[in-house]
Amino acid sequence: MTIVLRPMDPSDWAAVERIYADGIASGLATFEAATPDRDAFLASRVAGLSSVAVDDDGAIVGWVAASQVSARAVYRGVVEHSVYVAQGEHGRGIGGMLLRRLIADADALGIWTIQSAIFPENVGSIRLHERAGFRVVGTRERIAQMPDGTWRDTVLMERRSAVG
Numbered sequence: 001m002t003i004v005l006r007p008m009d010p011s012d013w014a015a016v017e018r019i020y021a022d023g024i025a026s027g028l029a030t031f032e033a034a035t036p037d038r039d040a041f042l043a044s045r046v047a048g049l050s051s052v053a054v055d056d057d058g059a060i061v062g063w064v065a066a067s068q069v070s071a072r073a074v075y076r077g078v079v080e081h082s083v084y085v086a087q088g089e090h091g092r093g094i095g096g097m098l099l100r101r102l103i104a105d106a107d108a109l110g111i112w113t114i115q116s117a118i119f120p121e122n123v124g125s126i127r128l129h130e131r132a133g134f135r136v137v138g139t140r141e142r143i144a145q146m147p148d149g150t151w152r153d154t155v156l157m158e159r160r161s162a163v164g
Contacts (some may be wrong), residue, residue: 001056001150003094005101008050009062013038016052017085019158028122029084031144031152041065046079048109052087053094061089064098066106068115077112077163083128090124099132103159112163117143117154126155134159 006043008016017038023029035041041052045065053062065078081102085094106114118125120139134157142151 001091003061003097004050004054005097006054007048008045008052008065010038010042012052012060013041016041016063019060019063019086022087023084028125030082031146033147046109046111049079049081049102049105049111051098053098059086061086062094062098064102066102066111069115077110078115079106079111079113080115080117080154082116083125095125095128096132099128103132107161107163108139110163112161113158115156115158117156120153120155124159129157129159132159152161 017035024032024035024137036044041146044067046068050065051063052060055061062083062085064081064083066081066144069078069080083095083098083102085098102114114134115137116129116134117140118129120126126136137156137158140154143154144152146152
């Protein structure tokens with residue numbers, strides 16, 4: 001089966017939200033408890049850095065998007081990204097395709113750092129990012145306390161371009 005990458009469009013929201021919701025339910029993808037509103041999600045993303053992966057049947061099977069880490073001008077070249085692959089589609093190289101697309105698009109826009117905070121238990125995502133040229137910067141221990149009182153760590157990973 002062939003996978004085609006294309007820019008994310010507002011009309012993709014239902015599929016993007018479903019994949020995002022599955023990631024939330026897994027407990028391995030994000031601190032979010034629910035998906036955001038479509039307009040809020042799209043407004044918080046950097047133009048040109050959101051893509052979807054589409055299979056031969058036209059189904060969206062993954063997505064990647066990035067947001068600015070700060071409104072300060074000195075951080076204009078630093079983004080934080082998320083990459084999600086639909087349940088049942090893992091292990092097909094879709095995540096790697098999406099990350100390579102993000103990197104190429106970010107380089108074209110002059111972005112010098114792409115970062116992500118990944119739960120240490122999400123070994124597959126850490127390996128995916130390492131294969132795409134990201135490095136572990138460190139572990140942020142007990143960075144967030146969940147509603148049930150459980151503390152969570154994140155592994156901070158980044159990819160630096162030749163510009164930065």
